[in-house]
Amino acid sequence: MCGITAFSGKGPALPFLMQGLSKLEYRGYDSAGVTTIENSGLKTVKCKGRLAQLETKLEDYHLEGHVGIGHTRWATHGIPSHLNSHPHTNGDETISLVHNGIIENYKELKDELLEHGYHFHSETDSEVVVLLLDYYYQGDMLEATRKVIERIEGSYALCIITTHEPDQIIVVKKDSPLIIGKCDGAYVAASDIPALLEYTKDVYFLDDYEIAVLKTDSITFLNKNFRTIKKELVTVPYDLEAAKKDGYDTFMLKEIFEQPHVIQETLRGRIQDETIKLDELDNIDFKQFNKVHFVACGTAYHASLCGAHILEHLIKVPVFKDVASEYRYNDPVIDEKTLCIFVSQSGETADTLAALRLAKSKGATTIAVANVLGSTISRDADYVLYTCAGPEIAVASTKAYTTQLVLLILFAYYVAQQFGHVDLKAIHELKDLPNLVQKILGDIDSFEQFASLLEHQRDAYFIGRGLDYTSVLEGALKLKEVSYIHADAYVAGELKHGPIALIEEGSIVIAVATQPHIAAKTMSNIQETIARGAEVILITNSLNPPIDARYTYVLPYVSPILQTILVAIPLQLMAYFAANIKGCDVDKPRNLAKSVTVE
Numbered sequence: 001m002c003g004i005t006a007f008s009g010k011g012p013a014l015p016f017l018m019q020g021l022s023k024l025e026y027r028g029y030d031s032a033g034v035t036t037i038e039n040s041g042l043k044t045v046k047c048k049g050r051l052a053q054l055e056t057k058l059e060d061y062h063l064e065g066h067v068g069i070g071h072t073r074w075a076t077h078g079i080p081s082h083l084n085s086h087p088h089t090n091g092d093e094t095i096s097l098v099h100n101g102i103i104e105n106y107k108e109l110k111d112e113l114l115e116h117g118y119h120f121h122s123e124t125d126s127e128v129v130v131l132l133l134d135y136y137y138q139g140d141m142l143e144a145t146r147k148v149i150e151r152i153e154g155s156y157a158l159c160i161i162t163t164h165e166p167d168q169i170i171v172v173k174k175d176s177p178l179i180i181g182k183c184d185g186a187y188v189a190a191s192d193i194p195a196l197l198e199y200t201k202d203v204y205f206l207d208d209y210e211i212a213v214l215k216t217d218s219i220t221f222l223n224k225n226f227r228t229i230k231k232e233l234v235t236v237p238y239d240l241e242a243a244k245k246d247g248y249d250t251f252m253l254k255e256i257f258e259q260p261h262v263i264q265e266t267l268r269g270r271i272q273d274e275t276i277k278l279d280e281l282d283n284i285d286f287k288q289f290n291k292v293h294f295v296a297c298g299t300a301y302h303a304s305l306c307g308a309h310i311l312e313h314l315i316k317v318p319v320f321k322d323v324a325s326e327y328r329y330n331d332p333v334i335d336e337k338t339l340c341i342f343v344s345q346s347g348e349t350a351d352t353l354a355a356l357r358l359a360k361s362k363g364a365t366t367i368a369v370a371n372v373l374g375s376t377i378s379r380d381a382d383y384v385l386y387t388c389a390g391p392e393i394a395v396a397s398t399k400a401y402t403t404q405l406v407l408l409i410l411f412a413y414y415v416a417q418q419f420g421h422v423d424l425k426a427i428h429e430l431k432d433l434p435n436l437v438q439k440i441l442g443d444i445d446s447f448e449q450f451a452s453l454l455e456h457q458r459d460a461y462f463i464g465r466g467l468d469y470t471s472v473l474e475g476a477l478k479l480k481e482v483s484y485i486h487a488d489a490y491v492a493g494e495l496k497h498g499p500i501a502l503i504e505e506g507s508i509v510i511a512v513a514t515q516p517h518i519a520a521k522t523m524s525n526i527q528e529t530i531a532r533g534a535e536v537i538l539i540t541n542s543l544n545p546p547i548d549a550r551y552t553y554v555l556p557y558v559s560p561i562l563q564t565i566l567v568a569i570p571l572q573l574m575a576y577f578a579a580n581i582k583g584c585d586v587d588k589p590r591n592l593a594k595s596v597t598v599e
C-alpha cells in the first residue's frame with residue numbers, strides 16, 4: 001500500500017524522503033512523488049512508475065528545502081498516472097499533502113467543493129483533503145486540520161505542509177500506520193520502521209486521531225480534542241542490517257535463509273524447564289472460554305489454520321477460523337466467553353484490524369500475534385505475542401509465516417498446560433527446530449531442480465490432508481503470488497470429487513504427506529494422479545514412500561504438529577526458484593502490497 005515519508009530538520013529533506021521511499025518500496029506502488037518547501041514556494045516533483053524514474057526527474061530540480069514530504073502510491077481511486085500521484089497541492093500551491101488510506105465520503109465532499117468553485121486535477125480521494133484544507137484555512141493550519149478531520153470519514157495517514165507555516169509538518173492518522181522518528185536535528189515520519197532506521201531507532205507511535213506537529217527541534221502531540229499530550233519515545237530493537245539484502249539477490253531468499261535464526265529468536269526464553277512460558281498471557285484463565293476464534297488474512301490465515309487445528313486437538317474446546325474480510329460481515333457469534341486470536345505480520349491489515357475491533361466491541365478477550373512492534377493491531381488487542389522475525393521486506397511472507405507457526409504452537413501448548421496436557425517430546429523437539437530448518441536449507445539444489453519442472457507450467461496442483469492441507473494452502477499461495485503460475489490446493493481426499501478431472505499427462509502435482517495417521521491415504525491419492533499422467537513432487541517424512549514419485553524430498557522426522565514448520569521450507573524455495581527461472585520480480589510481485597491497509 002502507499003508509503004509516506006516526511007522530514008523537518010536542519011539539513012535538506014530530499015535525501016531522507018528518497019531513502020525512506022526506497023525502504024517502503026516493498027509495500028507496492030505504481031507512482032511516486034515529493035514536495036519540499038523551497039525559498040520560492042512549494043516544489044512538487046512526481047511521476048508514474050518506479051522510484052528510479054522519479055530520481056531521474058529530480059535531476060532537473062535542485063530541491064534543497066528543509067521541510068518536505070514524499071509518497072509512493074498504490075492506486076485505489078483513479079489509475080496510476082502523473083496527475084493521480086501524490087503529493088497533492090491546492091490551486092495556488094500553498095498547501096501540499098500526502099495521504100495513505102481511503103476517504104470514504106470523498107464524493108460528497110468533492111461535490112460540496114465543486115459547488116464552492118474548486119477545480120480538481122486528479123481522480124483521487126486525497127485531493128479532496130487538500131482542497132478542504134484550503135477551504136478551511138484562515139491563518140492557522142492546525143485549526144484547518146481540525147475542521148477537516150471532523151469532515152472526513154474512512155482511513156488516513158496524512159502529512160501536511162504549507163508555505164504559510166513553512167517550518168512545520170502536521171501529521172495525523174486514523175486506521176493507517178504512521179510512525180514518527182526523533183533524529184539529531186530533525187523529526188521525521190514514515191509508514192513503517194525500515195524507512196527510519198538509517199536515521200534513528202527512537203520512535204513515537206501515533207494512536208488514531210492523534211496529531212503531531214513536527215519542527216526541526218521540537219515536536220508537539222495533540223489528542224483527539226486538540227489538547228496537548230505527552231507521548232513515550234520508544235527505541236525499536238531493529239537494526240539497519242536486518243533491512244538490507246546482505247549479499248542475497250532478493251529479500252525473499254534472504255528472509256528464507258534467516259529462518260533458523262528468527263525461529264530461535266521466537267523460541268528464546270519461551271521454553272524453560274520443559275514448560276512453555278508466555279508471561280504476556282499469565283493473567284488469562286483459559287478455562288473461562290467456551291470457544292476460540294482465529295482470524296487473519298493470507299499467509300497469516302494459513303498459519304492460523306494450523307494453530308487452530310493444534311489448539312483444538314489439545315484442549316478439546318471448539319476452535320473456529322475465518323479470514324478477516326469474511327469474519328466481520330458474517331455476524332459471528334462472539335461474547336464474553338469467546339477468545340479471539342488475530343494473527344498479522346504487519347499488525348496493520350485493515351480487515352484484521354476491523355475484525356479485532358468488532359470482537360472487542362462484543363466483549364471477547366483478544367490476543368494479537370504480530371511481528372511489527374507497536375503496530376495498530378498489537379496495540380489495540382488486550383494481549384500481544386510478538387513473533388521475532390525482524391523486518392520482513394519481501395511481499396511474499398516466509399519468515400513471518402514460520403515464526404507465526406512456532407508461536408502459535410507455543411501458544412497451543414501454553415494453553416494446554418492449563419488444561420493439564422504436556423507433550424515433553426514435542427517441547428524438546430521445538431528447541432531443535434532451528435537446526436532442522438538449517439539442514440533443509442542445505443538441500444537448496446533439490447528444490448531448484450524441482451522448481452525447474454514448473455517453468456513452462458500454467459497450473460500446479462497442491463494436495464495434502466489434515467495439517468498437510470494447511471501447508472499446501474500456503475505452498476500454493478506462495479507459488480502463485482511470486483511466479484504467477486496458477487496454483488490451487490486441495491484436500492487430497494477431495495480430488496476424486498472434482499479436481500482430478502483436471503489431471504492429465506504432464507500435470508504437476510505437489511503432494512505433502514507428513515502426518516502418520518493419514519499419510520497412507522494421501523499416498524493412495526497421489527497414486528491416482530500418477531495413474532493419470534501427473535508428474536509428482538512429493539514432500540514427506542517417510543523414508544520409503546510406497547509410491548513411485550521421481551521427485552521426492554524426505555524431511556527430518558519430528559512430531560506431526562511440528563512438521564508444518566519444516567514443510568514450509570521446500571515449498572517456499574520451490575516458489576522462489578519457479579519465479580526466478582521465469583524472471584519475475586520476486587520481492588515485488590505485480591498488483592500486491594506488503595501491508596494491506598485498505599479493505
Ligand code: M6R
Pocket residue numbers: 297298299300301343344345346347348349352395396397398481592594595596
Ligand atoms: O501483515 P499481515 O500478516 O496481516 O498480512 C496478511 C496478508 O496480506 C499477507 O500474509 C499476504 O497474504 C502475503 N503476501 C502472503 O505472502
